[in-house]
Amino acid sequence: MVTLRNGETAIRSGSVVVYTKTGPCPGILTVTNHALVLLVTGAPPPQGDGWGDPSGSANNEYRIGLQRVRQAVGGSGPSGPVLQVNLLVRVLHIQVDDIPGWAAAVNAARANAPPPSPNAGGGGPIRGGGAPRQPRCSYCGRLSPAGSIKCISCGAPF
Ligand SMILES: [Zn+2]
DSSP states (O other), rough: OOOOOOOOOOEEEEEEEEEEEEEEEEEEEEEEEEEEEEEEEEEEEEEESSSSSOOSSSSTTEEEEEEGGEEEEEETTTTEEEEEEESSSOOOEEEEOOHHHHHHHHHHEEEEEOOOOTTTGOSSOOOOOOOOOOOOOOTTTBBBOOOOOTTTTOOOOO
């Protein structure tokens, strides 16, 4: 069993083979509400393959925070279909027994993960980093400044 942190719970765990640039790397993959945690049973994954340095009390445990995960999908690896995990800057290929099930578990964990930095962005109601959205009144059709709770033109609530 992997070392779970405060508030961390395991969602799915099972035997996998991670394909790395130096060859297959067998281990136990655990999807938690914080991270993908790989407990390797053989050689460690090579540096530069996304897993970084070992973490936790065990020296064979590697974790990738869900903030670094974009999406999990079905893909193809060197020996057939694999779970493909798209990270921010690289792609993981993992052989699992149930690709759709694992993909769903990773994507659900990713969707429910805490934001990377709770203080980023000032905590306002505007999210996504784009231009603030101006609400359009459904009664008079006028735009009001972003963040308005009612139409500045006719007073209708948004
Ligand atoms: Zn209005």
